[in-house]
Amino acid sequence: MTVKLAIAGASGRMGRMLIEATAATPDAEFVAALDRADSPFIGRDAGELVGTACGVIVGSDLNAAFQKADCLIDFTRPEATLAHLQVARHLKRAMVIGTTGFTAEQKAEIAEAAREIPVVFAPNMSVGVNTVFKLLDVAARILASGYDVEVFEAHHRYKVDAPSGTALRMGEVVAQALGRDLQECAVYGREGVTGERTPETIGFATVRGGDVVGDHTVMFCGLGERVEISHKAGSRMPYATGALRAAVFLQGRNAGLFDMQDVLGLR
Incomplete structure (x- = not known):
């Protein structure tokens, strides 16, 4: 089953790597790209970020993105990730969170949301x-x-x-x-x-x-x-391919908090 993906922070270093990696992943489809409302890339083809047009237009409307996507991959900042998480929770969509720098209280907020939606949360996806x-x-x-x-x-x-x-x-x-x-x-x-x-x-x-x-x-x-x-x-590609593997892992799961040890079967 192919997982339909939205990528947050599409113009960032990890966002670009995720776009590139998704194109090479047969069981993942890139359907939505998100960026800050003031980003110069809003309204442009996300493929321009990696040198190849793909037909996905960069936007800032998370609700619209989730109408197309099964899962959001997020490597942004804690405050942005938590805002995205609340929308995902409301719309019952999965999330892969690679953002770091969360406080203990913010981590607890992620765990609480994972009681209702499936989440892979890991400090490193490699x-x-x-x-x-x-x-x-x-x-x-x-x-x-x-x-x-x-x-x-x-x-x-x-x-x-x-x-x-x-x-x-x-x-x-x-x-x-x-x-x-x-x-x-x-x-x-x-x-x-x-x-x-x-x-x-x-x-x-x-x-x-x-x-x-x-x-x-x-x-x-x-x-x-x-x-x-x-x-x-040597590059960010291992983080991107690991995140895609995590997104595929979440397919068909209703709720739960997982990390890459779960994704890789290392428990």
Whole structure:
């Protein structure tokens, strides 16, 4: 069964990649493109964004888009995503949410909406990154004693939230495997005389610069050895193809909150 897709933020970096990826996905049909009302692309063929006309006109009317689409893929900003979610909930449409930077209260709002509509919500849609999540769970259980955990991530200069949603999820996976609460053990910055590192903490380091798509490394640092599990993205295409896979996964589902571990059958 072919899933009919609407893409939010069509003129953005991920929006363009999603348009391109949809054209190469046989079980997905691109039917609606959304952008801000003040976007210069409103009223133009969305295919212009990737160099090939496709007949889908960029608009700002979410209700009109949902009349055509089964599912909305959203990689925008938290406030916009939540506004889109309320419309999806009202019209009983599915959503794939790749937006990051949500507060705990906003995540709870997504979970509440998922009681009525099907939602895939994941900080990273890449199949490779989600494989890394599984590896981190295994590694953390094996290296549970005598190893300090540090999470490093680097992204392009335009990213507005830090640490990245992927880095935070990596920390959550490790913390859960170790029986810890990330909110209590995370350290997000070190400066000056900090004293010795306490073993129960999980540290985060963030770099922003240039056009780095996304680099993530989790280090398990012991005495005399270090285990590193890394993922480096060369383009945004893995995120787009993963999101499309998530949209196909939601076909035929009435409600529920899922992530990419569910989509990939890694539970």
